[in-house]
Amino acid sequence: MFEVEAPLIAKSRKAGHFVMVKVGEKGERIPLTIADADLAKGTITLVVQKMGVSSSKLCNLAEGEFITDMVGPLGKATHIEKFGTVVCACGGVGTAPMMPIVAALKKAGNRVITVLAARNKDLIILEEQMQELSDEVIVMTDDGSYGVKGLVTNGVESVIQREKVDLCVTIGPAIMMKFVSLLTKKYEVPTLASLNTIMVDGTGMCGACRVSVGGKTRFVCIDGPEFDAHQVDFDEMLMRLGGYRDIEREDMEKMKCASGVN
């Protein structure tokens, strides 16, 4: 978790917005959701999961060090109103971007049930914060090492079966969002998914982030990141996310060799 000084971004950001961050002269631009902001201090909070080269570089920054470039807020803010009962289903690092949405939904008077899911206990993050913000938190782990054993979809289904759900919001790995979406479609619960596609500029200039929504090509960075999950072509998105996997893996190996870590 990072707190970054960015008074202008802190002032203008809303739930659902993200920033593009670049570490080092030859760094990559990567999108990160603004998890929280502190107006008085002029800071924003980012929660980052180590995935590959760029996220690791960011995580390796020590306190007081600088991020080379950061720009935002980007994307469309989440549409917040009083829907009634909202289930927020998040997995892995999707928990961080969900936090401001949970807070905003709660503030608008919704009953918010948060489903937190991860492979095991150690990967569950922000539980305390979510407990504070939501009416109820359901923790799910794949291996049962904490909370209820099962997938995020089991958690969501248990809620839908016991009470009327007006909206579901899901953020997490694409494969997870795909299954949440299939589930809520079955129960006809309107669902928003926040898509984490590959991005380059984040300002609508390149089209790297494009997805098919309802058969139309949309750009996640300017038209999204949230879309009607039932309209999203998750299979295509999964395919596109894998596009640079081989190159990324090579780069990661190089970085490990260079820094001697493993």
Added chain:
Amino acid sequence: MNITEERALPWRAELRNSMKAKERTDIPRVEMPAQDPKVRCTNNEEVNYGLTAEKAMQEAKRCLDCANPTCMEGCPVGIYIPKFIKHIEKGEFLEAAKTLKETSALPAVCGRVCPQEKQCEAKCVHLKMKKESVAIGHLERFAADYERESGNISIPVVAEPNGMKIAVVGSGPAGLSFAGDMAKMGYDVTVFEALHEIGGVLKYGIPEFRLPNAFVDVEIDNLRAIGVKFITNCIIGRTITIEELKADGFKGVFVGSGAGLPRFMNIKGENLVGVMSSNEYLTRVNLMDAASPDSDTPVFLGKKVAVIGGGNTAMDSVRTAKRLGADRAIIAYRRSEEEMPARLEEVHHAKEEGIEFMTLRNPIEFIGNDQGRVTHMVLQVMELGEPDASGRRSPVEVPGKTETIEIDEAIVSVGVSPNPLIPQSVMGLEITKWGTIVVDNDTMQSAVPIVFAGGDIVRGGATVILAMGDGRKAAAAMDKWIKQGLS
């Protein structure tokens, strides 16, 4: 002094009369020396070497110093062409550069990237005599480069600071030329740029082998020297709104936010892995330096690369692919070569470098493998029909005739739309159905009085020189508008 009076000055008259017109027109047009095509497609260095002083002076002799210089009508900023050329003929290269700067903010750039054969050179009187036009672009480049290399860059005279703050949105050619003119008039100018680099398309789009970034940086440093401030990583409409700028005391805002949004063809398979816009491809390579081993940004190095389109962007992409190791680098264009909008020199250079041209071919489908990676492209064969609204003969399908070629990367270069960030975020702007901002043709002022605009955000996709011309026009008009408001 107007141009007729200048032309009548003794030095000009003397020079003009020192040689017969016939002798001048008989001199063959200079050839731009360039890197060997076989060598240059393995490096990223500039293709053209530039003229030597002797060659430039020889070429300058070809210009007849016309009483009615039609060439100037072809230049969107009205560069005083015969005057700068005659300075070159006399060997007064710094004077030539100064003449260029009277009307153009970026002569080293325009000398390289203007489509001269459609602008100034298209109107040169030589063509009427069935001779090749004077190489105005090459000479312009020579004078600008000479000045830079001499270290004697003339710093323009700047008026007393008037303390009035002006904001510029975007640091492409439109924004830069506007900023330069306003700073010269004494305004306190700040340029806001969304990306982490200054220069717009000049940096992220046009490749190093055609326009080295270092030259763009020199121009930017010149602007800094006259007091222009640059703030990168700042998106107007997002990080700061125009309302906030106004509240912060900015008296005027010039929007030069360009045409950033890539168009796609909406055909089957276009979202396969390995199919991307030229903006993505060129941004990865030029802005993020993805091809160099120490860059974190990845780029896929295709071996069989097809680029769809016939403009400058397409040429830049295909030649970049060649330089990054493609065995086959192909242009697929739906019209014939004659209709290609790219600069003639680029088409010529591309051919020398072994780029394959598949004209009268229109992609209708991309085919991929089970991992979703593109493997083939299906092309519809076309033929030329009647001229369309653009005056070019429009391509029509030859029924039932298609071709399938093997590829591992496809770059879609079929045009761009205006960047939607500003149109979306400023209330009261008048926007066309193409997403461009409506402005008054003479003043470049929008429906929101404090906002002026120019360049690709007003014109759709245009050229560097037109964007610069808009910036200059807007600067003059905004100055007048602000001063009117004061009195």
